Amino acid sequence: MKTFSSIQRSQQLKDMSQEVYDVIVIGGGITGAGIALDAVTRGMKVAVVEMQDFAGGTSSRSTKLVHGGLRYLKQFEVKMVAEVGKERAIVYENGAHVTTPEWMLLPIHKGGSFGKYSTSVGLRVYDYLAGVKRKERRKMLNADETIKREPLVKKEGLRGAGYYVEYRTDDARLTIEVIKKAVEFGADFINYVKAERFTYDKKKVSGIEVVDRLTGEAHTLLGRKVVNAAGPWVDDVRSRDYSKNTKNLRLTKGVHLVIDQSVFPLKQAIYFDTQDKRMIFAIPRNGKAYVGTTDTFYDNTQDPANPKMTLADRDYILEAIHYMFPDVKVTADDVESSWAGVRPLIYEEGKDPSEISRKDEVWEHESGLITIAGGKLTGYRKMAEHVVDLVSKRLKTETKQSFAESRTINLPISGADFGGSRHFKSFVDKKAAEATQFGLTEEEGRKLASFYGTNVDQLFKLAHAAKGIELEAPMTPVVHAEVVYAVQEEMTVKPVDFFIRRTGRLFFDIEWVQRHKEPVMKLMKNLLQWDDETYQTYQAELEKEIEDAVVPIDLPVHN
Structure with a gap:
């Protein structure tokens, strides 16, 4: 069995440098994770390197929805709506502990973007294209029914x-669980390792030279195909x-x-x-x-690893809240946390940020490098399938595999x-009852089972041990x-990995982070011998x- 432990991380990188992989993936977000899982389950030998933490970029900073792209109907991207709409249900079915159905209200106001008739037709077409289950198909509500479901919505x-129905998810947890499944099948994943340059054999990419960003050690990883x-x-x-094409990204x-x-x-x-x-x-x-998201061009001269909320971003969202929920008196002081991603x-000249297509494209370079760009969280599995189909085809031609x-x-x-x-609720109920055998409360067991799914038994054993x-206060056995x-x-x-991408608490419970940061760091120091x-x-x-x-x-926003 492969390990996915940071304790063995340094040795793992050394071991990886002794292998020859069928495919090496650069990037450990949801796209790279999906490609690795698809490839390894077909029988390929797979490695993934990520220069930050897994899901450290876009894959932990989305709206946290596996959604079908209703807005793209307005842009007549029918094929994309059909594909990602169907993928929503697959993502949910394959991971109900990280994804859950969420009924979404789309208010219709006089003079707004949507009329009753166009909304009704649009949602009906959406249901059809996305193959929505009967019980989740759209309903049309009158004003009284709308206010009953959300009394805060603007009445005027x-x-x-x-x-x-949309599907709410934890994007980083989804990525981590996909990675763990790929590791279970034998894939090698490693974080904080940067691909610095390609190696070539007869002008064809044959691997990558990498640097461990924690130790500075350099290694070469060999792969028959490399995916960017x-x-x-x-x-x-x-x-x-050497063979970059003419297409470019627009962030x-x-x-x-x-x-x-x-x-x-x-x-x-x-959704308003x-x-x-x-x-x-x-x-x-x-x-x-x-509440979000804003949609503004990101200055390509800035490091995309550290996008930040600006005053203009914050004020725009607060104004939007006041506009749709006029009785809500939130101020800047009420903002507990934020994230920017x-x-x-894929660049399209003359288009506003919200108009640029979210479709993905796969580019094959003269060097044999394969690049996937664009795309949406919802479509990660299908994107991976398309990429690995191409990898499989090329390996068959080039190596007869x-x-x-x-x-x-x-x-x-x-x-x-x-x-x-359909079995998730009963599973959580069962584990909540079992938690008491490990000295935990039913509520603690329920939260752990809801979050970690069938991996919860390992958490129960660790909490019991x-x-x-003697634990540092306020650390409980569960923490x-x-x-x-x-x-x-x-x-x-790192601690930021735990507080942001393994638990999401820095975004959704920052006060908890303030209380627990010191004991968590002390425990990690002992475990990892810092x-x-x-x-x-x-x-x-x-x-x-x-x-x-x-x-x-305090930076201006670029529309």
């Missing part, structure tokens, strides 16, 4: 609403190859704000048009409401071995178990992430 000019799935860094990776930035429901008591997820006719979401989640879109067809359509990701979405250990599991089973290297200098470096990094989530920078 309200004519009713469309009511349809670097998201916002696709162009940077391609620039290292756009999206920002979300998190507000406590005591201030913004949102009952219902809403703003004062300037853009569409944004307001979604309740575990006692918070998060960049989307790598034959591989199976894609098998991910009905493959549960890690933690989803409970027999499909922690009851015999201790989460940290140990994250390090040993999810290659968590020296004092490393501890202080990681501590400063975490404090900077907390500050960035709360304090906007």
Whole structure:
């Protein structure tokens, strides 16, 4: 069995340099993870390198929806709506512990972007294209029914609403669970390792030279095919190859704000048009409401690894809240946290950020390098299938190897071995009851099972073992178990990995992070044997992430 532990990470990289892979993937976001899972389950030998943490870029900074792209009907992207709409149900069925159906309200106001008739027709077409289940098909509500579902919505000019299902997810957790499933089948994943340059054999890419960003050690990884799935860094990776094509990415930035429901008591997820006719979401989640996204061009001279909320971003979203929810008196002081992410879109001249297509494209270079660019979280599995089909075809031609067809359509990701979405609730109920055998409360068991799915048994055992250990306050056995599991089973290297991408708490419970940051870092220091200098470096990094989530920078927004 392959390991996915940060304790063995350095040795793993050395071992990887002794292998020859069928395919090496550059990029450990959802696209790279999906490609690895598709390839390894067909029988390919696979490696993935990620220069940050897994899901460190766009894949932890989305709107956290596996959605079917209703807005793309307005742009007549019918094929994309049909494909990603159908993929929503597959993503949900293969991982119900990280994805859940969410009824979405689409308010219709006089003078707004949507009329009752066009909304009704649009949602009906959407249901048809996306193959929506009967019980999740759209409903049309009158004004009274709309207000009943969300009393905060603007009453003036309200004519009713469309009511349809989207799927809410934890994007980073989805990525991690896909990775763990690929590791289970034998793929090698490693984070904080940067692909610096390509190696060639007769002008064909034969591998990559990499540098471990934690130790500075350099290694060469050999692969028969190399796939560039670097998201916002696709162009940077391609620039290292002699055969870059003429297409380019255009990065756009999206920002979300998190507000406590005591201030913004949102009952219902809403997709609404703003004062300037853009569409944004307001979604309740575990006692918070998060609102976004903005859609502005991102300055390509800035590092896409660290996009930040600006004052203009924050004020725009607050104005949008006041516009659609006039009784809600949120202010800048009520913003508990935020996140900003960049989307790598394929450049289309003359188009506004919200108009650029979200479709993906696969480019094959003269050198044999394969690049995938664009695309949406929802379509990650199908995108991976297309890429690996091409890899398989080329390997058959070049090396006479034959591989199976894609098998991910009905493959549960890690933690989803409970027999499909219809069994998830009963599974969680069962595990909640079992938790008491490990000295935990039913509520603790329920939360862990809902979050970790069928991997929860490992958490139960770790929490039970922690009851015999003297823990740093306020660390409970459950928190201790989460940290140990994250390090040993999810290659968590730094505190920011744990607080942002393994748990999401820096975005959705920043006060919890403030309480637990010191004991978590002390435990990680012991597990990973950091020296004092490393501890202080990681501590400063975490404090900077907390500050960035709360304090906007004063830069103009680029429309």
